[in-house]
Amino acid sequence: MSPTTHRTGSEPVQARSPLRLRLTLAVLGVVWGTAAAVGFALADHPGWAAVTAAIAALALVDTVLVIRHIRQGPHYQPGRSVPPYRPVEREDPPRPRGRRR
Numbered sequence: 655m656s657p658t659t660h661r662t663g664s665e666p667v668q669a670r671s672p673l674r675l676r677l678t679l680a681v682l683g684v685v686w687g688t689a690a691a692v693g694f695a696l697a698d699h700p701g702w703a704a705v706t707a708a709i710a711a712l713a714l715v716d717t718v719l720v721i722r723h724i725r726q727g728p729h730y731q732p733g734r735s736v737p738p739y740r741p742v743e744r745e746d747p748p749r750p751r752g753r754r755r
Contacts, residue, residue, distance in 0.1 A: 683713030
């Protein structure tokens with residue numbers, strides 16, 4: 655292995671960003687929230703319609719943010735080509751807390 659791809663053992667080898675799963679769930683939240691808001695509005699329940707419309711709006715904001723992060727590239731969604739960060743090395747071992755005897 656080259657020095658830039660050296661793995662320290664402190665990170666999973668197959669780790670992937672969950673952005674695509676989050677995008678799928680956010681889109682489902684927009685669809686179901688909108689459908690529920692329309693359904694509640696047609697059923698003459700304005701309070702529930704407002705609550706589900708707010709949920710749909712939050713899911714829409716999340717969808718926009720996730721798409722933005724995906725488009726920003728590997729800095730926000732690292733793949734195999736992005737080397738892992740080196741773990742912090744401590745010079746002194748941590749001392750136990752509590753009373754000394």
